[in-house]
Amino acid sequence: MAAALLFSTTLQAQESQFPERDVQYIIPFGPGGESDISARLQQKYFQQITGNQLIIQYMAGGGGAVGWSQLNEMDGDGYTIMGTNLPHIILQPMQQGAGYQTEDIKNFIFFHYSPDALLVTNDSPYKTLDDFIAAAKKTPGAVTVSGSGTYSANDIANQRFEALADITTTYIPFKGTGASVAALLGDQVQAEWGYTTTAANHSDKMRPLAVATDERHPLFPDVPTFKELGYDMTGGAYRGIAVPRSTPDDVTRELSEIFSDINANPEFRKSMEALGFVLIDEDVDQVEDFLAEQQRQYQRVAERMDAGQ
Structure with missing residues (x-):
């Protein structure tokens, strides 16, 4: 009797393990971007931890809005997850036609960010951030800067820095990082x-004047942070993962723990940092507060942008 009960308990534990099969990981952008690169680096460690595969698929369109607007229509069994990005999921719903609201997205982790950086060519006359600021103050609007589209992380960074440094530049939005780099x-x-x-991908041609990290980035030990130069600015393009809202909380928590474990792997961290990312670990218990703080920051910038129109 005792043996039968033990067998039954063991069987139930095995049956309740998650995940029991491969998980579909939807990237709401096209292949080849930083969200895709991150997901592909996570694949190896997901399999090591769970014994199952992360199957990456793409649902591009609307700067991610096509995927996020459909997320809650998908099965909430934990076997469908979707990449999320900031500031996208906060700023897009502030505009009409996004098809979703920020609170619709059930994020369970934010795992890294690409720190903002003000970049110039290696032969630029701007040797320091002070040089750039001086030029912008001398002739307001004459200094031109490229970046991804309006309301992107790049646009937000430009708006934040203009306010902090009390300067005016001319921001020219391009369709993606590649086009923005080509313009520079x-x-x-x-x-x-x-x-x-x-900057890491194009170090032979460009250099950062400053980076938006709390401490100097290991890839750029000679480049100051905005903070140490007197500008309270950290952040960039944050990446996380969400599930449909119907996904049970225990399954959501298990996913959060799996991806936190991936983030803690020294080999994974080394690979990510070599690409220029900064790892964070805003897990399922911290996501709500993390998003609330980001919302406050982006709201202030959005109001400034609207006031300037």
């Missing part, structure tokens, strides 16, 4: 709001 390297603009990841 082609001398169409004088600087670019990009990321440490961008």
Whole structure:
């Protein structure tokens, strides 16, 4: 009798393990971007931890809005997860036609960010951030900077820094980081709001004047942070993962723990940091407060942007 009870308990424990099969990981952008790169680096460690695969699929459109607007229509069994991005999921719903609200998205972790960086070409006359600021103050609006589209993380970074440094530049939005980089390297603009990841990919051609991290980035030990130069600015493009709202809380928590374990893996961390990312671990218990703080920051910038229109 005791043996039968033990067998039954063991069987129930085995049956309740999650995940029991592969998990579909939807990236709401096209292949090749930083969200895709991150997911592919996570695949190996997900399999090591769970014995199952992360199957990456794409649902591009609307800067992620196509995927996020459909997330809650998907099965809430834990076997469908979707990448999420900030500031996208906060700023998009502030505009009409996003198809979803920020609170519709059940995030269970934010695991890293691409720190904002003000970039110039290696031969730029701006050797320091002070040089850039001085030029912008001398002739307001004359200094041109490229970045991804309006209301993107790059646009937000530009707005935040203009307010902190009391300068005015001309921000020119492009369709994606690649086009923004091309504009800088082609001398169409004088600087670019990009990321440490961008600088890492193009270190032979461009350099950051400052980075939006709390401490100097290990890839750029000679580049100061905005903070140490007197500008209280950290952040960038944050990446997380969400599930449909119908997903049970215990399953959501299990997913959060799995991806937190991935984030803690020294080999994974080394790979991510070598690409220019900064890892964070805002798990299921911290996501709500983390998003609330980001919402406050983005709201202030959005109001400034609207006032300037």
